[in-house]
Amino acid sequence: MSDAVPSSPREAFDLLMAGNHRFAEGTPDHPNQDAGRRADLASAQRPFAVLLGCSDSRLAAEIIFDRGLGDLFVVRTAGHAAGPEVLGSIEYGVSVLDCPLVVVLGHDACGAVAATRAAVADGTPAPGYLRDVIERVTPSVLAAQAAGVTEDEEFIATHVRHTVDFLLDRSRTLAGQVASGRTAVVGLTYRLADGSARPVTARGLDLPADPAPRPTSAPLAGSR
Template structure:
């Protein structure tokens, strides 16, 4: 009986040893290499090309999901060097990092309903431009925007939605009137005009951002996003994005 118990104990010992990870097991000792936190794109042109290429991958359903691994996460624990800052709408369907197929630490994102700008937004954008030195600032509007739609309906009816939504509508209302004056009709026209007006408003209200534009450290572009196909289109830009020979890119035109 004692021998049987000893044998049973030994069998349990053997089974435990067989299943325990060994010191040489690669999976238990795998080390996560730290990736570089440095920005991939330095100039406004490089940054703009990167976001358009990323959007094309998103549209085609072939995203690369760059810089989203554990190594990248570890590398960014104490630093960040985004290559683009983005001011967009607080809409669940417009997730900027997905739309442009970028990774952790690459896009500095600020979002409010209808891209409504206030002092806190401008201070955050100044942080991105002046301290993080992002070479490109994107203002991103989108079709079927609830805030722009509310402002457009209020403009048509004269009624206001009430609550703090009134504040949003009041901030967007000038763009509704401006769209009419420019011949831009309906919600799509209002979205485009609101995007253009926001692009122009930011450096008008922020001396720091205006200086970055004048010094050639920054470009600001306005893009609009189509929910149905996921594609972005150029609406406006500030700053001379140029090719390596110093020629303005045909892609960009002032609006």
């Protein structure tokens, strides 16, 4: 049985988090995963959220949010590093597909963040195109260090916040959608062990304040 497509950022956020709660509790519904849904979507799609997440194999969006075909417009890169192709994909999701919600999803034990912390510590450049990923994560790591952060969880949360800021700073399309109230951007962190996601920042949606420190003096993630 499929849900009605959410028409507001709040409805989209609540639907997404309800699915994560079911997944974390071990009681998923597996909605929109049958042949009928596949047939319905053959001519068009109408996802209710754009999700920018890490490529980590343990972070499959439709599984951890208990959704199905056509529900999420997913963009994944190592460490949710955002460049022009990512920005264009997100803009497509909000301006063409009319998604009312954009989610940036980070997670604990993120290899990209760990590799960036190591590169910052020893000053050794990464090989190949991995260097581009590390360059985009470095501002977040530097900001966390400047704020006195030592725990992995807060390094991840800082990187999620910086990615949200970066998307809104670089994309006039997304910023305009948020300013008009048509779209919200939410940053979530995910715990691998228990399967739960929690918000750490939001733009265009009123969520409980995150008590964690919020470094603001470093450049935005992805800036060069």
